[in-house]
Amino acid sequence: MIEQVSKAIEIQDIAFWNDVIQANPLLSFSLELTARCNNNCRHCYVNLPTNDISSINSELSLVEIKRIVDQVVQRGALWVLLTGGEPLLRDDFQEIYLYLKRKGLLVSVFTNGTLLNEEYVKLFRDYPPRDLELTVYGVSPEIYGNVTGKKNHFDLFINGLDLLDKYNVSYRLKAIAMKSTLDEFDKIKSFCQGRTKDYFYFDYKLHLRTDRNQLRNQLIIEERLSTKEILKLEADDPARSKALAKNCDNLIGNKTYKKEDGQSLFRCAIGNGSMYISSDGSLRLCQSLTHDKFVYDLKQGTLESALKTLVPKITESRSDSPEYSQRCGTCNYLNLCMWCPAHAYLECGRLDEMVDYFCELAHEHAGQLLENTRDRNSLIE
Numbered sequence: 001m002i003e004q005v006s007k008a009i010e011i012q013d014i015a016f017w018n019d020v021i022q023a024n025p026l027l028s029f030s031l032e033l034t035a036r037c038n039n040n041c042r043h044c045y046v047n048l049p050t051n052d053i054s055s056i057n058s059e060l061s062l063v064e065i066k067r068i069v070d071q072v073v074q075r076g077a078l079w080v081l082l083t084g085g086e087p088l089l090r091d092d093f094q095e096i097y098l099y100l101k102r103k104g105l106l107v108s109v110f111t112n113g114t115l116l117n118e119e120y121v122k123l124f125r126d127y128p129p130r131d132l133e134l135t136v137y138g139v140s141p142e143i144y145g146n147v148t149g150k151k152n153h154f155d156l157f158i159n160g161l162d163l164l165d166k167y168n169v170s171y172r173l174k175a176i177a178m179k180s181t182l183d184e185f186d187k188i189k190s191f192c193q194g195r196t197k198d199y200f201y202f203d204y205k206l207h208l209r210t211d212r213n214q215l216r217n218q219l220i221i222e223e224r225l226s227t228k229e230i231l232k233l234e235a236d237d238p239a240r241s242k243a244l245a246k247n248c249d250n251l252i253g254n255k256t257y258k259k260e261d262g263q264s265l266f267r268c269a270i271g272n273g274s275m276y277i278s279s280d281g282s283l284r285l286c287q288s289l290t291h292d293k294f295v296y297d298l299k300q301g302t303l304e305s306a307l308k309t310l311v312p313k314i315t316e317s318r319s320d321s322p323e324y325s326q327r328c329g330t331c332n333y334l335n336l337c338m339w340c341p342a343h344a345y346l347e348c349g350r351l352d353e354m355v356d357y358f359c360e361l362a363h364e365h366a367g368q369l370l371e372n373t374r375d376r377n378s379l380i381e
Contacts, residue, residue, distance in 0.1 A: 040149030079106035116160030262325035
């Protein structure tokens with residue numbers, strides 16, 4: 001008798017996946033359950049106090065969530081990301097989670113882990129999420145407390161991880177590379193790799209707040225790493241460097257954008273495949289795109305109407321700025337850049353404005369990537 005060994009593969013590697021994408025332009029959505037969080041992280045683009053009355057009153061009810069989810073599923077969505085704020089702050093989180101599972105959706109959850117208890121962990125054990133992802137803000141009480149603004153939350157975070165391990169619930173860890181974590185970043189990396197068998201992932205892209213709070217935005221800017229610091233972190237991560245080099249041709253000079261006339265604002269795949277529903281029921285085709293022109297209130301209308309309204313606006317959006325058409329509108333480094341119309345609007349109040357920090361990082365990033373690729377090719381030759 002021959003023993004067959006099955007091996008897990010990513011869904012995008014299945015042979016018919018491209019046919020699925022072409023047949024169904026709406027495959028996934030993010031559902032922000034609340035903008036509130038029990039942490040008060042310095043770098044966060046959306047976190048209101050736990051007891052913020054205005055936020056609580058504006059949040060989608062369970063009934064409204066079910067109505068919206070039914071519409072999205074009817075459109076053919078396959079999976080959903082539950083995020084926040086901190087999604088576990090919702091008293092009805094379990095009801096929401098199970099409803100999504102019963103609808104046949106693959107459910108992923110982003111959480112800071114400090115609210116995990118046996119009830120939540122047993123829920124995830126009995127009805128496993130597609131992904132459960134937690135962020136490591138430091139591996140010492142001092143750093144963790146400085147980032148989150150909560151001196152006692154490090155112990156709560158560790159307790160959450162221990163509960164997940166106790167009940168054999170799989171999870172992933174990620175880290176935020178910023179000024180406050182830089183001194184112990186190597187320890188953070190070792191911690192993540194020691195707690196999980198998955199790859200180590202970190203993000204340095206700190207975007208400004210969707211509520212445009214200028215005092216909080218200043219904290220985010222102060223936490224951004226310099227170009228030199230970012231490039232060093234990537235150079236010190238062999239797996240990440242290898243992946244970047246492997247995809248060099250796609251990251252630089254990519255010609256797959258919708259239009260290359262230098263005036264189209266949205267050169268990405270926005271509106272094709274995913275969307276973001278905020279805690280107050282506002283639908284955005286991109287999480288960061290908060291411009292009033294591109295937001296639709298699902299409390300007042302339907303998903304079908306929202307897509308018919310927003311998608312043409314995205315497709316037809318153009319800039320009449322000569323500077324834009326000469327720079328961002330035709331830049332070959334866009335896939336390496338933090339710039340996009342949504343983030344330009346958050347940074348400058350204009351959809352077509354260049355951001356110096358983004359531009360400098362993209363060009364330096366491209367230069368190092370090209371140099372590393374040339375070195376790799378010379379070794380092969």
